[in-house]
Amino acid sequence: MKATPTHAAAAEEFLKDEERSHWHDDTLWHVRSKRDVAAQKIPEWESLRTTASQIKDNVLSNLDQLLLQFEKNAIENGIEVLWAKDADEHNQHVLRILEENQVKNLVKSKSILTEECGLNHFLEDKGYDVVDTDLGERIIQFNKQVPSHIVMPAIHLKKKEIGDIFHEHLGTDAGADDPAYLTEAARQHLRQKFIQAKAAITGVNFGIAETGGFVVCTNEGNADMGTHLADLHIACMGIEKLIPRAADLGVFLRLLARSATGQSITNYTSHFHRPRPGKKMYLILVDNGRTNQLGREDFRNSLKCIRCGACMNTCPIYRRSSGFSYGSTVPGPIGSILSPGMDLKKHSSLPFASTLCGSCTDVCPVKINIHEQLYKWRQVITKEGPSQPSKKWAMRFGGNVMSKPKLFDMMGNLARKSLSISPRGFVYNSFNAWGKHRELPEVPKESFKEWYRKNRKQ
Amino acid sequence: MKVGLFIPCYVDQFYPQVAIASLELLESAGVDVDYPLKQTCCGQPMANSGYQEYGEGPAALFRENFSEFDYVVCPSGSCTLHTKDHIYSGKENEPKVYELCEFLTDVLKIKELTADFPFKVGIHASCHGLRGLNLAKPSELMGVEFNKPKQLLEMVNGIELIELTRKDECCGFGGTFAVLEEAVSVGMGKDRIKDHEEHGVQVITGADMSCLMHLEGILRRDKSPIKVMHIAEILNAKVSKTQNQ
Amino acid sequence: MNSSKEAIIAAIKKNKPDLLPLPEHPEYPYEDNLIEQFQSSIKLNGGTARTGEGKAAIQTYLQENFTADKQVLSLVDGITGNFDVKNVQDPHELEHIEVAILEGDWGVVENAAIWLPEDKIAHRALPFIAQHLIVLLKIDKLLGNMHEVYQKINVADSGYGVFVAGPSKTADIEQSLIIGAHGPRSMVVFLME
Numbered sequence: 001m002k003a004t005p006t007h008a009a010a011a012e013e014f015l016k017d018e019e020r021s022h023w024h025d026d027t028l029w030h031v032r033s034k035r036d037v038a039a040q041k042i043p044e045w046e047s048l049r050t051t052a053s054q055i056k057d058n059v060l061s062n063l064d065q066l067l068l069q070f071e072k073n074a075i076e077n078g079i080e081v082l083w084a085k086d087a088d089e090h091n092q093h094v095l096r097i098l099e100e101n102q103v104k105n106l107v108k109s110k111s112i113l114t115e116e117c118g119l120n121h122f123l124e125d126k127g128y129d130v131v132d133t134d135l136g137e138r139i140i141q142f143n144k145q146v147p148s149h150i151v152m153p154a155i156h157l158k159k160k161e162i163g164d165i166f167h168e169h170l171g172t173d174a175g176a177d178d179p180a181y182l183t184e185a186a187r188q189h190l191r192q193k194f195i196q197a198k199a200a201i202t203g204v205n206f207g208i209a210e211t212g213g214f215v216v217c218t219n220e221g222n223a224d225m226g227t228h229l230a231d232l233h234i235a236c237m238g239i240e241k242l243i244p245r246a247a248d249l250g251v252f253l254r255l256l257a258r259s260a261t262g263q264s265i266t267n268y269t270s271h272f273h274r275p276r277p278g279k280k281m282y283l284i285l286v287d288n289g290r291t292n293q294l295g296r297e298d299f300r301n302s303l304k305c306i307r308c309g310a311c312m313n314t315c316p317i318y319r320r321s322s323g324f325s326y327g328s329t330v331p332g333p334i335g336s337i338l339s340p341g342m343d344l345k346k347h348s349s350l351p352f353a354s355t356l357c358g359s360c361t362d363v364c365p366v367k368i369n370i371h372e373q374l375y376k377w378r379q380v381i382t383k384e385g386p387s388q389p390s391k392k393w394a395m396r397f398g399g400n401v402m403s404k405p406k407l408f409d410m411m412g413n414l415a416r417k418s419l420s421i422s423p424r425g426f427v428y429n430s431f432n433a434w435g436k437h438r439e440l441p442e443v444p445k446e447s448f449k450e451w452y453r454k455n456r457k458q
Numbered sequence: 459m460k461v462g463l464f465i466p467c468y469v470d471q472f473y474p475q476v477a478i479a480s481l482e483l484l485e486s487a488g489v490d491v492d493y494p495l496k497q498t499c500c501g502q503p504m505a506n507s508g509y510q511e512y513g514e515g516p517a518a519l520f521r522e523n524f525s526e527f528d529y530v531v532c533p534s535g536s537c538t539l540h541t542k543d544h545i546y547s548g549k550e551n552e553p554k555v556y557e558l559c560e561f562l563t564d565v566l567k568i569k570e571l572t573a574d575f576p577f578k579v580g581i582h583a584s585c586h587g588l589r590g591l592n593l594a595k596p597s598e599l600m601g602v603e604f605n606k607p608k609q610l611l612e613m614v615n616g617i618e619l620i621e622l623t624r625k626d627e628c629c630g631f632g633g634t635f636a637v638l639e640e641a642v643s644v645g646m647g648k649d650r651i652k653d654h655e656e657h658g659v660q661v662i663t664g665a666d667m668s669c670l671m672h673l674e675g676i677l678r679r680d681k682s683p684i685k686v687m688h689i690a691e692i693l694n695a696k697v698s699k700t701q702n703q
Numbered sequence: 704m705n706s707s708k709e710a711i712i713a714a715i716k717k718n719k720p721d722l723l724p725l726p727e728h729p730e731y732p733y734e735d736n737l738i739e740q741f742q743s744s745i746k747l748n749g750g751t752a753r754t755g756e757g758k759a760a761i762q763t764y765l766q767e768n769f770t771a772d773k774q775v776l777s778l779v780d781g782i783t784g785n786f787d788v789k790n791v792q793d794p795h796e797l798e799h800i801e802v803a804i805l806e807g808d809w810g811v812v813e814n815a816a817i818w819l820p821e822d823k824i825a826h827r828a829l830p831f832i833a834q835h836l837i838v839l840l841k842i843d844k845l846l847g848n849m850h851e852v853y854q855k856i857n858v859a860d861s862g863y864g865v866f867v868a869g870p871s872k873t874a875d876i877e878q879s880l881i882i883g884a885h886g887p888r889s890m891v892v893f894l895m896e
Contacts, residue, residue, distance in 0.1 A: 012641035021645065027878055029624070036597060042813075044731045045600040051729050058725040064715040071708075077859075083708040135884060136875035152875065159877045179879035187885055194885070195795060211859035221831045221871040221886035228828035229794055239711065246858045247728050250850040254813075264814030265849075267748055267869040268831075268886075274862030276827060287711045295718030314598065316628045320645050353639060355632025355646075356506065358589035362598035378508030395509040402467065402504075403515030405496040412471045433637040437644040438675030441472040448470045448477035452493050456481075 004327045004346050007353035011321035020158075025319040027155065032313040034262025035363065042254065052251050053367035056304035059242055060294060066209040066242050067285065073212025074283055077274045084286045087117035093284050094119060094201070094234060095126060101232055101280070103198040105129040107190075109216070109223035110137055111203025112150050112307055113236050113286060116329045119201075131193045133222040135186050142169045148323030150330060151260050151309035156322050190222070200226030204237035204283075205306070206252060209244050213273035214283065217256065217266040224270055232280040235272070239285050240303040252306060255365035259308040293341045298376045302337045304366040311360035311370055317353055326350060333360035337373040340381065348385040351377035409449060416443045461491040461561075462527035462553065464520075466537045466667070467499035473667050479690040480533040480558055486694075487566050491531070494523040502540040506633045510544070517545045524553050529565070533558040533690050535587020535665045542591075557591055558690060559665050563606045568613070575695045576616030580659035581608060582650065582673065583626040584666035593665060597626050607665050607689055614692060620657045627653075631672040647676045654684060662686045728854075733847025737812045738894060741845060745815035748869030749882045750890035752815070754842075758782055761804065761837060761893055769835075773801035778825055779839050794828035803833035807840045807867075809855055810892070813848040816866035817892070818856055827863050836870065836887040842894050 005013075015021050039045045059066060071081045084090035090113075098106070106123075108130055114120070120130050120141070132141045136153035140146065142165050147153030154162065163177035172185045202223045206215040214235055216223045227233040243252065257263040275281035294300050312318045312332035323331035328339035328347055336350035351374045360370040382392070401407050419427065420443040428435040446454075461484060465477040484491040500520055501513025520541065524530050530553045532538045538557040546552045562568045587593040587607075594605035611619055630636070630646025637643075651673060654662050662684060664670055670686040677684050742752045753760070758781045765775060765782075775784035776797075782804050791797060805824055807817035817838055824830055846852050858864055871886030882888060 008639045008641070011639060015641045015645050022649075025649070030878065039600050042600070044729070047729070051726050054723070054726045057723040061720050061723040063719055064712045067712065067715070077862075083705070083711055085707045085710055089707060133885070134875070135873045139875065152878075154875055155878075159879070162876050179876040180881050182876055183873060183881040183884060187883065190885060195798060208858070213859055219871070220873050220884035222884070224827070224831045224865070225885050228826070228831065239715075244725055245728075247850070247853040249858075250848070250853045251729065254849050257814075261874070264744055264747065265816050265866065265868050267867065267872055269816065269866040269868075271858045271864045272862075273859050273864075276862070285711070287707075287714070291711060291714035291718055294715060297720070300718075300720065316630065316646050317639070317642050320642055320649075352508075352635070353642075355585065355628050355630060355635050355643075357585035357628035357632070359585070359596070359598055359628070362589055362596050375506065378506070379510050380508075382508035391507065392509065395504045395507055395512045399501065399504050399509070399512030399515050402499040402501060402513075403519055405498055405519070408467070408498040412467075416471060433640040434675070436640055437679060438647075438672065439678040440675065441671055444472065444474050446474060448465050448474035449493075449495060451474050451478060452481075453495070456493070457495070 006349035007321070007325050008349065010325035010327065011317070011353070014322050014325055015320060021320050023158070024156065024322055028313045028319045031261055035259055035310060035313065038258040038262040038264060042258070048251055048255055049365055049367050052255055052365055053304060055243060055248050055251065056301070056366050059244065060240070060300060060303055063239065063242065063294065066244060067239060070207055070209040070212055070242060073210070075212070077212045079212065079275065079281045079283050082282060082284045084284055084288070086288050090117045090236065090284055090286045090288070091119055091122040095123065097232070097234055097282055098128065098199060101199065103232065105131070105197055106199040106201060107131045107133045107193055107197040107226040107230070108201040109203065109218060109226055110134040110153070111201065111236050112330060113203055113238050114201065115146060116288065117286070131190070131197070133190050133193065133226055134218070134220060135183065138186060138190065139165060146329070148331065149309060149312055150307050156324065194225045194229055197226060197230050199232045199234060200230040201234045201236065202227060204235050204241050205256070206249060207237055207242045208246050208249070209242055211246055211273060213271055215249060216270045216272065217268065219267045221268050224268060232282065233272070233275065234282045234284065236284050236286065239287055239290055256306055256308055259310040259363065259365040289342045293338070296341065299337060299341060299373055301368055302334065302373060304368050305334050305338070306366060308365055310363040310365065314359045314363045316357065316359070317355070326353070333370045333374070334368070337370055337377060340377050344381065344385055348381045351381060412447055416447070419443050459490060459529065460527045461489050461529045461531050462524045463491055463493045464497060464524065464530050464532040464537070464541070465493065466532065466534045468671070469533065469667050472671070473688065476533060476667055476688040476690055479688065479694040483558070483562070483690055483694050484531065487562070487568065489566070497523045500537045500540050500545060502537060503633055505540065505544060513544070520545050527553045529553055529561070530555045531558055531561045533665070533688060534667060535584050535591050535593060536668060539586045539590035557587055557593065557665060559593055559607045559610055560591060563609055568610065571610070571613040571693055573693050573695045574615045575692050578618045578620050578658055578660045579611065579692065580620045580622055580654040580657065580662050581611065582629060582662050582664035582669055584664050584669045585628050587665045588626055594626070610693055611663070611689065614695070617692070620654070620659050622653045622657060624653055629669045629673055631669045636672055643672070644676065647672055651676060651682070651684070659684060663689050663692055665689050728850065730850060731848060732851070733813065737845040737847070738842065740812040741810060741815055741894065744812060745869060745892060748815055749872050749880070750815065750869040750892065752892040752894055754894040756893060757895065761839065764837070764891065765802065769802055774799050775802050776800050776829070776833070777804040778823065779804050779806050788825045791826065794826045794832070797826060797828055797832045800829070800833040802835040802837060803829050804837040804839070805830065807838050808844065809852050810840045810845045811849055811852050812845055814868055816849070816852070816868040818852060818864060818866055820864040821861035830865065830867055831871070831886040834888055836867070836890045838867070838890065838892045840892055840894055842896055
């Protein structure tokens with residue numbers, strides 16, 4: 001298997017197409033701006049964030065009891081509940097359900113969890129026809145890609161490219177790229193899939209412990225079109241998606257869509273408690289590394305995430321480098337604190353793909369201290385991650401120099417002197433990443449300390 | 459009130475004029491200010507690179523250097539934040555650390571300045587000062603607007619403060635990020651500059667010289683007429699109209 | 704099979720922090736200009752809300768917008784359609800419904816979300832499979848925000864319930880808003896006394 005490129009290398013590649021990078025940045029900035037406008041309309045915005053964060057604090061500190069309560073109530077509602085330690089067990093559950101019910105074709109609405117588990121490939125390898133029904137997901141499924149954003153999966157593609165994809169897969173007119181025309185083609189195509197499907201898979205936005213039901217949010221209505229026509233509904237849920245009370249939805253639903261896209265709510269917010277008469281409803285509760293993350297004190301509250309994607313839209317690095325540069329199911333700032341917990345080695349460059357600007361923390365509707373966790377992952381990675389001897393040596397050397405005032409003054413002097421007398425070609429060489437597109441500061445005659453000695457300490 | 463001036467290592471070495479302006483500002487406000495000569499660095503470069511332990515030596519030296527002071531004042535939001543988060547723990551007997559602007563607005567409660575600076579100025583809101591120290595209300599947070607650096611700049615005669623399209627987006631410096639993620643870093647810097655350029659800014663200012671050093675590096679490479687100046691230089695500026703013409 | 708459950712619960716017990724308190728339900732009462740607020744909210748979601756009219760207006764709206772050969776399904780007393788839902792066993796039979804007329808239980812003005820529990824929609828698929836949706840909502844059923852509506856409803860009372868806040872929509876192609884992704888291509892709410 002090919003080694004995962006570092007974020008920096010993948011980002012550099014994406015940035016080579018300057019026009020596309022700017023387009024990507026502008027598109028997502030526009031979404032961030034819409035979020036600001038929506039949040040500004042809510043005077044209690046900041047206190048809602050605090051409440052949401054506190055509810056999730058309670059959930060994480062009481063997760064075992066809440067899960068048991070949730071399971072008990074769900075079973076009483078007639079939902080079959082399954083538990084999965086990891087991705088493989090999750091996929092096996094789905095496979096067994098499909099086999100037991102003799103279902104071969106299924107429709108799926110958006111679920112980042114099933115992406116995380118690699119469910120589509122798993123089922124396709126076994127001969128199943130898995131149809132993603134969210135428009136963005138269907139586009140990237142045709143294009144054999146994974147989502148580049150958790151809310152807007154095809155945000156990296158331009159309408160021209162989508163037109164070409166639809167021309168190939170749906171027979172739309174060559175060169176046609178009008179979004180209304182393309183959406184209509186997808187509607188006609190997917191309606192047939194909805195009508196034919198025997199099983200529907202959905203994700204879960206919120207599981208309600210006190211009622212044993214769950215909530216799924218969409219704008220397209222695709223989760224509902226799928227589940228209400230199919231004989232069985234399989235809902236896949238990460239164990240952290242729980243909330244204690246139904247009324248907590250009031251807090252989370254006010255925050256979720258506004259943070260995600262600037263809408264006041266998704267057009268459909270569906271509450272599932274019981275299967276339709278004679279039909280089946282399954283709920284798979286998945287760990288897949290979540291309980292490990294719960295045990296990491298510095299990183300556990302990353303599990304508060306409600307997958308709104310606001311941190312991606314605001315992140316100046318995500319916007320300019322695109323989701324694929326992260327090489328993880330959940331990209332962007334939140335992905336950069338979740339993914340190292342899943343595979344430290346593979347994702348060791350992600351916590352460094354940040355200036356620690358903190359914008360992610362301030363937009364997060366559940367107040368995850370994302371940038372502080374990035375800082376903390378850096379401390380872990382330098383000890384437990386892939387070794388970087390030269391960087392380590394440089395940092396130790398720097399720490400030494402900075403601990404010794406006389407040495408610091410001498411080194412500073414030396415550096416300034418050598419910079420001022422060195423030929424340009426010597427300073428701006430291929431090892432000087434700073435100087436590739438930037439000048440170094442002009443070298444002053446004396447340091448402030450030298451000036452101070454002369455002018456104040458005589 | 460004894461104030462110790464902390465000058466970040468790279469400012470000491472490359473931007474002495476920023477340190478001089480900071481010192482003069484404090485002196486002219488009648489503050490008893492001293493600059494401990496054994497100071498070096500707060501240790502942030504090591505810590506942000508994931509080697510917090512190599513910043514312990516500089517941190518210990520820092521505590522030693524400033525143990526006698528009531529306040530530490532520093533013309534950098536980023537270094538101030540690191541000092542507050544990782545060198546001190548907020549105990550009673552420790553000096554209180556302030557970034558220069560917030561020291562002027564919150565402690566000295568400066569109401570007027572004698573500075574003249576007849577130019578079109580764009581403010582670069584450096585992230586650590588903005589979101590870490592609350593020097594202004596970040597655009598992500600809802601609530602009442604405030605902006606301490608802007609409040610001070612508005613006291614400068616002749617200045618024209620320019621509104622930007624993205625008023626507080628990161629410039630892409632980020633310490634070692636600037637070299638590790640060179641492509642993104644430079645891309646972000648160029649976009650920031652474009653925002654200032656499009657609004658006719660002549661001078662980009664801010665409370666962190668590190669961000670400005672990055673932007674200046676790009677501006678100079680691209681032979682742009684736009685200059686960068688630390689906010690202390692502007693607040694301490696004595697530029698008359700004739701010099702402008 | 705339950706070994707995974709036990710393993711997960713055990714891991715949580717071992718790894719979870721000390722119990723942190725669950726905050727009280729917040730209240731942010733909102734009661735200004737409910738009708739205007741609802742209208743502006745639904746407009747942003749891609750729908751429309753009309754006011755000051757009776758059921759006759761819905762009937763007129765149907766006549767003006769839908770030809771007689773289209774299937775019209777009404778679940779609202781006093782509005783007549785041409786499709787009898789009583790005979791429908793399988794929701795697939797709703798495939799060609801052109802317009803469904805439903806009555807909402809509650810409407811939330813901050814976002815135009817209308818609560819439709821299972822017993823108000825006959826079949827769960829109906830509000831989605833219909834090409835167009837008309838919803839009648841009594842003005843005294845308007846509430847300020849989501850906190851208020853969750854105090855009024857018990858979500859577990861029905862096996863399924865949905866907040867519908869507008870027509871089916873998508874912006875997955877270059878963020879261009881398109882109404883009519885899979886479900887209704889339009890949604891009109893009639894606010895009535």
